[in-house]
Amino acid sequence: MPSAVQETTVDEQTTQPAEPRPTSRTLRYLTLAVTALLLLGVGWTAATLATGRTPGEESAEAGFARDMSRHHAQAVEMAMVAYAKGQDPAIRQLGYDIALTQQAQIGHMQRWLQEWELLPTGSRPAMSWMPDGVGVDENGLMPGMATREEITRLHEAQGVEVDRLFIELMIKHHIGGVHMADGVLKASDRPEVVRLAQAMKQAQQKEINELRKLQQGAG
Amino acid sequence: MSISTPGGPQRRPTVVSTGKKPAAGRPAADAKAATDKPATPKRAGGGGKGPRKPIAPVKVSQGRSWGPIALFVAVGVLATSIIGFGAWATVQGGQSWQDKASKIDGIVNFRETDPESVSNQEHRSGKIEYAQSPPVGGPHNNTWQRCLGDVYDAPIASEHALHSLEHGAVWLTYRPDLPEADVAKLSEVIRGNDFMFMSPYEGLDAAVSIQAWGYQLKVDDAGDPRIKEFATVLAQNASMEPGVPCSSGNYTTGTGTEPREMQPSMGG
Known part of the structure; x- marks a missing residue:
C-alpha cells in the first residue's frame, strides 16, 4: 500500500514540470488583471463618493436653493406690483427686471434640487444652513423679507406711495438677499452655486444703489 | 497563482511573494527564484529534483492554491459590495415623487x-x-x-x-x-x-x-x-x-x- 501511494505521487511529480507551467502563467496574468481591475474599481468608487457626490438634504447648497427660492418669490410679487402700478417709468422698468430675473433664478435653483434628487421643501428650519447662524425672525421671515402686512400695504398703495414703499421694501429685501448669497459663498464651492450666488450678489448690490438714487430723487 | 517561474527550471518556493508584487513580478521573478533557491533548498529542491522526496511537493502544491482562493474571495466580496452599494444608491435616489406619494398610507x-x-x-x-x-x-x-x-x-x-x-x-x-x-x-x-x-x-x-x-x-x-x-x-x-x-x-x-x-x- 505505501509503495502504491508513493508511485502515484511519483507519477504526478514527473508530469508536473511540463504541465502546470502554462496554466499557472495564465493564472498569474488573470490574477494581475483582476487585481488591477479591482484597484481601479475601488479607486473609482472612492473618488465618486468623495468628490462626485451631489449636495445632500442638509447641505448649505440645498438650504440656499430652497430658502433663496422663497426669498425670491416674495421679491417677484413686490416687483410685479411695481411693474404694474409704479409711477416713475424707472420703477416700472426695475420691477420688470427684478421680477423676470428672480423668477428665472428660482427655476435654476429648483432645477438643482431636481438634479440632486432632493425635494423642493426641506426638512430643516429655514436659514439653518447659514454659516453665521442668522436665522428667521419672530415672524418666521428670512433676512430682509417683508411682513404680510407690508406686502398688503404695497398691493393697496396708490400713486407715488407705490414707488416710495417699493423702494423701501426692496432695498431691505436685497440687503437680506446679498447676506444670504454671502452665506452660501462662504459654505460652498460648487461651481453652479457659486456662479449664481455671485451673480445675485452683484446684481442686487447694483440695484440697491439704483434704488437709493431713485429714493433720493423721489424724496 | 504563480506556481513556477516562466522558463526557469525552478518552481517558486512561496506563493506570498508573487502575490504581493504583481506588477514587478515578471522581470524579477527569475532572479528572485534563483536567489531564493539556496535559502530554501528543501522545498524548492523537492519539486525540482523529482522523485527523491515525493511527499513534500504534494504539500507545497496544495498550500499554493490558497493564495488565489483568498484573492478571488476578496475580489468577490469587494465587487459584490461595490455593486450592492451602487444598486442601493440607485434604488434610493431614483425614487420619484410619485413613488413616494404612493407610499403614503391612505392617499x-x-x-x-x-x-x-x-x-x-x-x-x-x-x-x-x-x-x-x-x-x-x-x-x-x-x-x-x-x-x-x-x-x-x-x-x-x-x-x-x-x-x-x-x-x-x-x-x-x-x-x-x-x-x-x-x-x-x-x-x-x-x-x-x-x-x-x-x-x-x-x-x-x-x-x-x-x-x-x-x-x-x-x-x-x-x-x-x-x-x-x-x-x-x-x-x-x-x-x-x-x-x-x-x-x-x-x-x-x-x-x-x-x-x-x-x-x-x-x-x-
Missing part, C-alpha cells in the same frame, strides 16, 4: 381613479361644481390664491384654491370647529413654506383634508405625520405647469367662498 390618487375630471384645466368665472370636496382638479377661476405658505383664517373660494393646486401648491383644509391647538399644529406645517397654503373648509367629512392636483389625503388627527409627508412630497412636484409661481394672486379671504374676478393689480 387617493385621482389622476388614476378619475383621470377625466382632473384633466380639465380650463378657466371659468363664477361658482363651479366639483366631483370632489375639497376639489382636486377641474376648471377654475383665472385668479389663483396666493400660496407662499399663507395661513388663511377664514374660508376661501375653491375656484381660486384649485388654480393654486394647478400651479403645484398643496392646500391644507380643516373643519372650522377644529380646536385652536390643532389649527396651530397644522399651521406649523404650512406657514412660510412656498407652494403651501391652508384654510378652514365648511362641510369637510374629516377633521383634516390635504390636497394637491389629483391627490388627496383625509385624516382625523391634526398631529398625523402623514400631513407633513404629503405636503413635503407633493408641493411643487404635483404641478401641472412646472415653473409657475405661487406669488401674487388673490391674497385675502375677503369674498369668502365666492370667487372674485380678476383685478389689474392681482397679476393673473
Whole structure:
C-alpha cells in the first residue's frame, strides 16, 4: 500500500514540470488583471463618493436653493406690483427686471434640487444652513423679507406711495438677499452655486444703489 | 497563482511573494527564484529534483492554491459590495415623487381613479361644481390664491384654491370647529413654506383634508405625520405647469367662498 501511494505521487511529480507551467502563467496574468481591475474599481468608487457626490438634504447648497427660492418669490410679487402700478417709468422698468430675473433664478435653483434628487421643501428650519447662524425672525421671515402686512400695504398703495414703499421694501429685501448669497459663498464651492450666488450678489448690490438714487430723487 | 517561474527550471518556493508584487513580478521573478533557491533548498529542491522526496511537493502544491482562493474571495466580496452599494444608491435616489406619494398610507390618487375630471384645466368665472370636496382638479377661476405658505383664517373660494393646486401648491383644509391647538399644529406645517397654503373648509367629512392636483389625503388627527409627508412630497412636484409661481394672486379671504374676478393689480 505505501509503495502504491508513493508511485502515484511519483507519477504526478514527473508530469508536473511540463504541465502546470502554462496554466499557472495564465493564472498569474488573470490574477494581475483582476487585481488591477479591482484597484481601479475601488479607486473609482472612492473618488465618486468623495468628490462626485451631489449636495445632500442638509447641505448649505440645498438650504440656499430652497430658502433663496422663497426669498425670491416674495421679491417677484413686490416687483410685479411695481411693474404694474409704479409711477416713475424707472420703477416700472426695475420691477420688470427684478421680477423676470428672480423668477428665472428660482427655476435654476429648483432645477438643482431636481438634479440632486432632493425635494423642493426641506426638512430643516429655514436659514439653518447659514454659516453665521442668522436665522428667521419672530415672524418666521428670512433676512430682509417683508411682513404680510407690508406686502398688503404695497398691493393697496396708490400713486407715488407705490414707488416710495417699493423702494423701501426692496432695498431691505436685497440687503437680506446679498447676506444670504454671502452665506452660501462662504459654505460652498460648487461651481453652479457659486456662479449664481455671485451673480445675485452683484446684481442686487447694483440695484440697491439704483434704488437709493431713485429714493433720493423721489424724496 | 504563480506556481513556477516562466522558463526557469525552478518552481517558486512561496506563493506570498508573487502575490504581493504583481506588477514587478515578471522581470524579477527569475532572479528572485534563483536567489531564493539556496535559502530554501528543501522545498524548492523537492519539486525540482523529482522523485527523491515525493511527499513534500504534494504539500507545497496544495498550500499554493490558497493564495488565489483568498484573492478571488476578496475580489468577490469587494465587487459584490461595490455593486450592492451602487444598486442601493440607485434604488434610493431614483425614487420619484410619485413613488413616494404612493407610499403614503391612505392617499387617493385621482389622476388614476378619475383621470377625466382632473384633466380639465380650463378657466371659468363664477361658482363651479366639483366631483370632489375639497376639489382636486377641474376648471377654475383665472385668479389663483396666493400660496407662499399663507395661513388663511377664514374660508376661501375653491375656484381660486384649485388654480393654486394647478400651479403645484398643496392646500391644507380643516373643519372650522377644529380646536385652536390643532389649527396651530397644522399651521406649523404650512406657514412660510412656498407652494403651501391652508384654510378652514365648511362641510369637510374629516377633521383634516390635504390636497394637491389629483391627490388627496383625509385624516382625523391634526398631529398625523402623514400631513407633513404629503405636503413635503407633493408641493411643487404635483404641478401641472412646472415653473409657475405661487406669488401674487388673490391674497385675502375677503369674498369668502365666492370667487372674485380678476383685478389689474392681482397679476393673473
